Amino acid sequence: MQTVQPRSLPLRLPRMRPGGVLPILAILAVLLVLVGIRQPDFLAPQSLMSFLGRSAPIILLAAGQYFVIVSGEFDLSVGSLVTAQVVVAARLIDSDPSRTWPVVLLLLAFGALVGLVNGLITTRLRVPSFITTLGMFLILVGAVYLWSDGAPKGGLSEEFRRFGRRAFEDVPLLGRVPYALLVLVVLAVAAVLLMRSDFGRTLVAVGDNPRTAELSGVRVWRTRTFAFILSGLAAAVAAILLGGYSGVSFQAGAGLEFGAITAVVLGGVALGGGRGAVVGAMLGALTLELLFALMNFYGVSGALRSTVQGGIILLAVAVSATRSSSR
């Protein structure tokens, strides 16, 4: 048999990959310059470390949300889950230091359980995740009110609060490094490694085309359910850090689900799944926090936060939609 003549190569040029982290890095750099102009002190190691520590919960939530979104689903329940966790922790610990560790473990189990339920309802009962997690959101809000008779009870122990409050003092070069930042770094590295593993690659493939994944032997329901569990666990860790940092209230987690979704979208992750990096999602959260800090420095009202988030979601999705349809 004769060989076929070689053909000219199809399109193969260096291009900016959609879903890459370059755009979000660029936005972050611009914001850092703007902050540096307005408030040079902010970029000193001391205040930067503290800022990163404060941002740890939303960054972790963004990572958790990323797993769910990249697999093609949504998790709207994380905000109320954080609230529920904080309120539950306060009541169960009731200022007794000896209960700290058992309650921490319990919160992680609680987060995983909520994720498991979200995942199973979505994948096995085929309820769209938007509805499943919206229902879970409302259930948790109501349950927490009911359980605590309308006002948070008890209090967190100092041991519990140290995760969100304390820091390693006198670290060379950096000064004060919050515990929260250490937790963040460890979990962020774990998240990146997870996304490079077989599970991570499979998770993105499921979001890209669940039919193909299923016919290639992937148990799509298990993969997605695991993503929900990861999101629940991220909410548990975020709740532990937030509870320590800002205290117990019914508002502890309010709006965090939208913050996380905004961050994920800003980080170049496609809604509907199949594209984007977990690093992008986490950088998106950092960028969002930096943007809020910047607004603060410029005296913009904090009341505009949700307006800004809404605008970012619409803009980011519009940009990615026009970019992908133009090819």
Add this chain to the structure above:
Amino acid sequence: MSDPPPTPLLTLRGIGKSFLGVRVLDGVDLDVAPGEVHAVVGENGAGKSTLMKIVSGGHAPDGGTVEFAGATRTFRGPRDAQRAGIGIIHQEFNLLPERTVAENVYLGHEPVRRGLVDRRGMLDRTTRLLASIGETTLPADARVGQLGVAQQQVVEIAKALALDARLLIMDEPTAALADHEVELLYGLVRRLQERGIGLLYVSHRLAEVFDLSGRITVLKDGRRVTTVDTASTTADELVRHMVGRELSSYYPDRAAPEDRGPVRLNLRDAGNRKLRDVNLQLRAGEVLGIGGLQGSGRSALARAIFGVSPFTTGDVTLDDRPVRLRSPRTAMRAGIAYVTEDRKGEGIVPRQSVLDNALLASRAVFAARSGRAARTARVRELLAAVEIRGAGDDQEIRFLSGGNQQKVVLARWLALNPRILLFDEPTRGIDVGAKSAIHDLVRRLARDGAAVLMISSDLPELLGMSDRIVVMRDGHVAGELPAGATEEEVVALAVGTVREKAQ
């Protein structure tokens, strides 16, 4: 090149187009006369779709002119081209399934009476329009989602005609049709011709091109190789123009009788919702062809064996041991691989890399069996072995041609060392070069001892590749034919003009 007929409807002169610096069309000339069917053929990546998009306003050319109905045109978009009278029927239809035929036909330009949509008038006009192209059995108020593929295609054509299209572009119009529906399309095309409508007909299936077209333009690597009168050329000659190769070297040698091994897979009275009483034996070392019309249960058979919609009745034995293949995973564990018919919808994860696509199945099912590095190295070797041209392992698979995508899917399954391979239309929508590479690969797998079941609507392929042919009809086995059977024998069994063999 032959003389163009007088007063062309469409004239393309020197059309060029580059994407990101890569030339995909270069100086292409082409014209279509009213009432002419002008076929455009070429391998995938030859520039056919780009050319069609330029004519229909989807892309603007970098160079050259588009003359339509006597005037030079620059279309600002598909709607602009539609208004000018150019309609395009894509491979994938653009219809609203929840709406009626009439609503689809007049979508966006509904007849209006006293400020409201004139439903009655719309139905009447649609009925007349359908009648004018000889379609009298299709009710204008039927919901499009309930229609078959062929009827949906009629709706697409009516939609273009409602916009007074004078030139229709058909992109692989028969790809989704069953064989008997193709005949209907032929009739439709002839009636469109009679109305003086010019047709640009893009197809991989040379038989259709010869049946329908007056002239044929061959594209290769973005250039026009030649334009010939259909009556004065042959299929061999066309294929030579497309790839520089003879048609006769097309199919690899069949298995010798002594190469056929023991029965690997045995179905006894197997059935489910779509299949009944299927008796079938698949031997090691052979390629068993499965013929039949679309909807006859060919794909249902493969999907039942692979555990997608499992058998609910009967017995299945694998190497003489009874098995229950309840899911793709169990089938894969039993050594079965399945290359699906719908590559885009079920075969690839489009936005992931070539490598990730090729690793998908091994990661999902045999992750624990071998080390990551070894597995990746093996898949890279397989990707090199199936010869994916012009693409790196890290490129997103959706940018590859259909043939290259299919090779990646094959590499995914070969990584599992399957002992039974189910191929459902393995070469549909694939260019000639990749097609013969896949044929060679299928035969090599059988020679190495795999049992291969291959479904194909392409009769020459079915006859050329199979050691035996089983023809399906209405969810059961209509009969079996040996190698060397004729197209007529297969078709006769498929449509049921001959008595079935007693089972």
